[in-house]
Amino acid sequence: MSATLLSVENLRTQIKGERHTTTVVDGVSFELGTQQVLALIGESGSGKTMTALSILRLVTPPVAINGGRVWYQGKDLLRLPADEMRMLRGRQIAMVFQNPRDRFDPLRTIGEQLIEVLRHHGVAQNREEASRRALALLREVQLVNVERVMKMYPNEVSGGMLQRAMIAIAIAPSPNLLIADEPTSALDVTIQSEILDLLKDIESTRSMSILFITHDISVARQVADTVAVMYAGQIVEYGPAPRVLAEPQHPYTRALLASVPTPNADVLHPIPGLPADVANPPPGCRFAPRCPSATVHGRASEPPPWVQTGTSGVRCWLYAEGAQ
Amino acid sequence: MPALVTARDLVKRFPARGGRRGESVVAVAGVGVDLELGETLGLVGESGSGKSTVGRLLLRLLRPDSGSITFDGQQLEHLGDGALRKLRPRMQIIFQNPYSALNPRMVVEEIVAFNLRPARLSAKQRKERVLATFGLVGLGREILKRYPHQLSGGQAQRVGIARALVSSPDFIVADEIVSALDVSVQAEILSLLLDLRKRLRLTTLFISHNLNVVRYVSDRSAVMYKGRIVEMGSTKLLYDSPRHPYTRLLIASVPGADQVTSVAARERERRELMHELSAYPEGSPLVEVLPGHWVEDPKAPAEPGGTREPGMADGH
Numbered sequence: 296m297s298a299t300l301l302s303v304e305n306l307r308t309q310i311k312g313e314r315h316t317t318t319v320v321d322g323v324s325f326e327l328g329t330q331q332v333l334a335l336i337g338e339s340g341s342g343k344t345m346t347a348l349s350i351l352r353l354v355t356p357p358v359a360i361n362g363g364r365v366w367y368q369g370k371d372l373l374r375l376p377a378d379e380m381r382m383l384r385g386r387q388i389a390m391v392f393q394n395p396r397d398r399f400d401p402l403r404t405i406g407e408q409l410i411e412v413l414r415h416h417g418v419a420q421n422r423e424e425a426s427r428r429a430l431a432l433l434r435e436v437q438l439v440n441v442e443r444v445m446k447m448y449p450n451e452v453s454g455g456m457l458q459r460a461m462i463a464i465a466i467a468p469s470p471n472l473l474i475a476d477e478p479t480s481a482l483d484v485t486i487q488s489e490i491l492d493l494l495k496d497i498e499s500t501r502s503m504s505i506l507f508i509t510h511d512i513s514v515a516r517q518v519a520d521t522v523a524v525m526y527a528g529q530i531v532e533y534g535p536a537p538r539v540l541a542e543p544q545h546p547y548t549r550a551l552l553a554s555v556p557t558p559n560a561d562v563l564h565p566i567p568g569l570p571a572d573v574a575n576p577p578p579g580c581r582f583a584p585r586c587p588s589a590t591v592h593g594r595a596s597e598p599p600p601w602v603q604t605g606t607s608g609v610r611c612w613l614y615a616e617g618a619q
Numbered sequence: 620m621p622a623l624v625t626a627r628d629l630v631k632r633f634p635a636r637g638g639r640r641g642e643s644v645v646a647v648a649g650v651g652v653d654l655e656l657g658e659t660l661g662l663v664g665e666s667g668s669g670k671s672t673v674g675r676l677l678l679r680l681l682r683p684d685s686g687s688i689t690f691d692g693q694q695l696e697h698l699g700d701g702a703l704r705k706l707r708p709r710m711q712i713i714f715q716n717p718y719s720a721l722n723p724r725m726v727v728e729e730i731v732a733f734n735l736r737p738a739r740l741s742a743k744q745r746k747e748r749v750l751a752t753f754g755l756v757g758l759g760r761e762i763l764k765r766y767p768h769q770l771s772g773g774q775a776q777r778v779g780i781a782r783a784l785v786s787s788p789d790f791i792v793a794d795e796i797v798s799a800l801d802v803s804v805q806a807e808i809l810s811l812l813l814d815l816r817k818r819l820r821l822t823t824l825f826i827s828h829n830l831n832v833v834r835y836v837s838d839r840s841a842v843m844y845k846g847r848i849v850e851m852g853s854t855k856l857l858y859d860s861p862r863h864p865y866t867r868l869l870i871a872s873v874p875g876a877d878q879v880t881s882v883a884a885r886e887r888e889r890r891e892l893m894h895e896l897s898a899y900p901e902g903s904p905l906v907e908v909l910p911g912h913w914v915e916d917p918k919a920p921a922e923p924g925g926t927r928e929p930g931m932a933d934g935h
Contacts, residue, residue, distance in 0.1 A: 338801040483665035484828060488872035488889065495882045510802065513831075516875030554806035556835040558858070558873070563835065565807035569771055 299366075300504045301327040301350070301472060306363035308342075308349045311356070317574045319345045319358070321528040327472070327521070332498060332505045334515035334536065336551075337525035338570055343508045346525070347474050350506075351388060352380055367472070386416050389465035393477040395457040399449040405460050406445030409433070409467065416468035432463040437493060455486035459493065466497060473497075476508045491517050512555055516540050521606075524548045527571035527581040534607030544609045546586045580612065588613055622653040622689075623822045624677055624790055629686035631672055646672040648846035648902070649686070654790070659816060659823040661837030661854060663830055663869065669846040670826045674792040677824060678710050679703055690790065708737060708786035715795035717775035721767040727778050728763040734786045752785045755818070756811060773804040780811070784819070794826045805832075812836055830873050834858055839911075842866045845901065852912035862914040864896040 308320035320342045327333045337343040349360050352372065365372040367388070372380065392398055400408060409429040410422065419425035426445075433441040436459040449457055458478060465473060475494065479487040495518060498505055509515055515522055519536040524545065532545040543549045553564040568585040571577060577584055583595035592612040602614040629650045632643040647669045654660050664670045675681040677688060679695045688695040690710065695703070711734070714720035721730055731749045740748065750760060756777045767775055776796060783791055793812070797805040813836060815821060827833050833840055834854055841851040842865060850863040861867045871888055880888075899917060906916040 338803060484830065484874075485665065485868055485872040485889075488874060488885070491874065492882045492886050496886075511874065512802070513873070513875035551802060554803050556806075556809065556829075556831040558831065558834065563806040563810055565810055566803035569773075570801070570803070 661833035664843030
């Protein structure tokens with residue numbers, strides 16, 4: 296196991312409503328090592344994006360972080376003065392989003408925007424140096440005809456090219472950590488595969504860590520060293536990707552894997568019922584109403600314990616001490 | 620098996636966005652398909668490949684610039700609105716995003732019963748038909764008076780399916796119907812679709828960019844690339860031994876399919892396939908390489924007249 300770069304402890308993020316407060320990130324903990332990819336897997340509303348935004352302290356009222364610690368290189372990001380946090384954001388922890396077209400200024404060329412980022416972060420002292428670095432970055436993300444790409448406007452390039460340009464902007468200040476929120480979900484499958492491999496390449500050439508947020512287990516399988524599976528605001532299973540995806544322990548992880556069509560799947564098993572409503576979660580285990588094992592252990596009304604074994608963990612009564 | 624839907628040499632152009640007057644893009648560049656009674660044909664391809672346009676042409680929601688479409692023995696390409704309206708109950712479509720495809724101002728009962736208007740049924744008969752269709756797609760009567768925004772994603776897509784099925788159609792185009800859904804809901808809708816196929820003998824064109832999903836539901840698959848079908852055959856054959864470089868590229872790009880392959884090896888394979896694809900002449904005739912397995916083949920002699928006509932249903 297490599298050195299820990301990011302350690303999230305008991306993170307808690309809530310949305311304050313007029314009548315009651317909804318906990319969207321509920322005691323999330325995980326560790327991300329240097330040059331590691333951690334995939335945060337979950338369906339819509341499970342809290343994976345809120346977790347990422349909370350780490351960067353990018354939540355605004357009525358959303359608020361109400362507990363926990365986010366250790367990054369010995370500092371608790373949640374207690375860092377705002378100006379220090381601002382220095383860190385983008386420069387040390389960068390972010391890539393699902394739809395790059397929403398993130399670029401449509402009125403300025405890709406080159407101008409890349410150069411602005413390089414100058415803003417003090418990576419390049421003057422325009423010439425910035426321009427030279429920008430070209431190198433575009434080559435690093437495997438774009439061709441980079442001189443031409445520099446002069447192009449965002450609407451003149453394909454979604455795949457724009458996502459590469461966005462990755463170039465994200466890695467421009469040489470961050471240690473990249474948070475990638477569904478970076479390939481809007482792309483065609485052939486382009487998706489290229490971008491995933493590009494991220495893996497960058498991870499190893501730059502010794503960078505990636506927090507990869509996805510709803511797609513197959514994508515996680517391709518990129519992740521470690522996975523954390525989220526359900527209704529909580530992590531329900533955590534561990535090395537090959538282990539979790541081959542021998543899932545939590546009934547939700549199992550159900551999720553059985554519901555995705557794969558080349559070898561003959562029969563799909565939908566998960567019965569509806570995802571838990573985080574505004575009004577079931578008492579005790581949140582997955583219990585849909586869980587085939589809830590009747591086996593018979594303790595669904597009590598919150599399940601977090602059971603840690605080595606580098607793996609699972610939030611389930613089935614694995615509690617004394618359980619059969 | 621006779622073909623229920625047959626298309627030959629379909630061509631469709633659209634005015635180029637932001638282009639000069641008279642400029643157009645070719646969305647569909649000579650497509651021929653046959654759908655046998657009761658079969659599900661998967662249509663895969665990337666965005667912009669023309670697969671949705673083919674679906675809309677087969678239903679005559681769009682008029683082709685040239686080519687022919689036959690539905691149950693009837694020529695559709697020149698049919699007028701009135702005649703088409705009579706056929707609509709027999710040919711239906713299910714859309715990707717159930718929320719935007721359902722009228723937000725109608726309750727579920729009205730939405731589903733809408734397609735029964737040409738049948739001129741009494742209110743009681745209409746309600747019975749709606750409820751019977753609800754049973755078929757696993758919806759309960761408690762949602763009859765709900766508006767679309769009050770439904771879960773899975774419920775909303777079931778309503779979309781019920782609306783398509785209420786008029787007892789023979790032919791359905793399912794256009795990316797699970798792409799907007801969460802995976803657990805996706806499995807529910809796919810299982811429902813397989814179940815309906817068994818019970819209703821529906822003929823379905825299943826359009827999707829997700830190869831694993833297409834593989835799961837379809838008997839035969841066709842791969843579209845730049846407005847053409849470049850490969851078509853039994854789903855198993857197509858996935859196990861793809862021939863066309865684009866099909867091979869698609870299959871090699873499915874995420875997480877092969878955990879042992881290194882990033883470098885995958886990048887090399889993709890680069891080689893891209894190279895092969897760029898050198899592959901476009902618009903070559905489809906050739907039957909194995910019974911029922913058609914591949915665009917640049918080495919095949921171009922036949923005079925229409926060459927891109929697989930004639931899948933006849934012959935074997």
